Amino acid sequence: MAPPGHHHGLHHNERLDVRRAGNRRRMAVALAINVVLLVGTVVGGILADSLALLADAGHLASDVGAIGIGLVAARLAGVAPTPARTYGLQRSEVLGALANGVLLLVVSVLIVVEALSRLGDPPNVGGAGVLALGLAGLAGNVAATWVLAAGEREDINLEGVLRHSAADALSSVGVVIAGTLVLVAGWNAADPIASLLIAALIAAGSWRLLKEPVDVLMESAPAGTDVRAVGEAMAAQPQVTEVHDLHVWTVTSGFPALSAHVVVDRGAGRDRVLAQMERMLAERFDIQHTTLQVVECADPEELIQLERRSS
Numbered sequence: 429m430a431p432p433g434h435h436h437g438l439h440h441n442e443r444l445d446v447r448r449a450g451n452r453r454r455m456a457v458a459l460a461i462n463v464v465l466l467v468g469t470v471v472g473g474i475l476a477d478s479l480a481l482l483a484d485a486g487h488l489a490s491d492v493g494a495i496g497i498g499l500v501a502a503r504l505a506g507v508a509p510t511p512a513r514t515y516g517l518q519r520s521e522v523l524g525a526l527a528n529g530v531l532l533l534v535v536s537v538l539i540v541v542e543a544l545s546r547l548g549d550p551p552n553v554g555g556a557g558v559l560a561l562g563l564a565g566l567a568g569n570v571a572a573t574w575v576l577a578a579g580e581r582e583d584i585n586l587e588g589v590l591r592h593s594a595a596d597a598l599s600s601v602g603v604v605i606a607g608t609l610v611l612v613a614g615w616n617a618a619d620p621i622a623s624l625l626i627a628a629l630i631a632a633g634s635w636r637l638l639k640e641p642v643d644v645l646m647e648s649a650p651a652g653t654d655v656r657a658v659g660e661a662m663a664a665q666p667q668v669t670e671v672h673d674l675h676v677w678t679v680t681s682g683f684p685a686l687s688a689h690v691v692v693d694r695g696a697g698r699d700r701v702l703a704q705m706e707r708m709l710a711e712r713f714d715i716q717h718t719t720l721q722v723v724e725c726a727d728p729e730e731l732i733q734l735e736r737r738s739s
Contacts, residue, residue: 448502451579451586458572458593459495462488465568469561476557479546483539483623484565484599490535491592494528498589505680518680521585522641528588529637536630543623550616559607566600573597584681588637595633599626647677650684658713665705667696669725687719698722
């Protein structure tokens with residue numbers, strides 16, 4: 429049984445487990461699609477001497493790695509807590525998302541370096557092959573993105589994999605445009621230019637995956653949570669005189685937590701005040717994991733009075 433002042437809620441952990449299981453299945457399907465696309469894009473990029481295709485392949489390779497990281501992180505996040513790790517390994521999801529953000533950024537930098545080197549002397553590119561593979565890649569990436577987008581998006585681990593996949597779909601659009609320009613107009617520079625646009629899209633997609641995990645690791649308040657409003661709502665509860673040492677943070681995606689010191693009127697029923705405050709926090713702010721220390725306000729007569737002694 430949880431000690432007084434501590435509210436955890438088994439249904440909350442069960443909901444997280446169900447979410448993770450469903451998202452793992454979706455990531456596994458997306459992984460299979462991306463492996464097939466990766467093999468075809470690498471072969472096609474080499475044969476057509478297309479940097480746009482190879483850039484897309486690089487992004488696909490990062491997708492495969494990202495999904496692999498996401499699957500491992502989701503599995504680790506479900507490991508049961510131990511006395512040494514009282515939250516288990518739930519922040520594995522956050523670390524997985526951060527790794528994916530860094531991976532996206534590295535891939536975008538490598539593409540930019542290679543694209544700039546090709547702009548001065550664009551090689552002859554097989555436009556027909558680029559166009560065909562771009563269309564095939566677009567279809568596969570749209571399918572993978574659709575599968576992932578149907579999952580529970582509050583999971584930042586899934587969101588990281590989804591952003592990889594969505595950026596890949598946009599990359600395929602760039603490949604299709606480049607292939608069309610090379611095939612119709614013979615403009616080989618379209619290939620490295622498309623690669624630069626792909627790199628920009630990849631870098632933009634990495635921003636949230638870098639920011640949000642760092643916020644969680646630094647124990648910032650959950651996105652969209654107004655801590656001042658939470659404190660004011662707690663202090664406004666009947667028989668509550670003061671709330672201090674208030675902290676709100678995120679354990680992992682979809683798992684906000686709160687701790688606070690609550691002072692109540694003398695004679696107030698602590699259990700009743702605690703129950704109504706936990707219910708309010710769950711209903712108004714969706715914070716279901718709370719640790720509250722509730723104490724009575726002492727009467728002034730009971731406080732030690734210190735008087736200055738005359739010399």
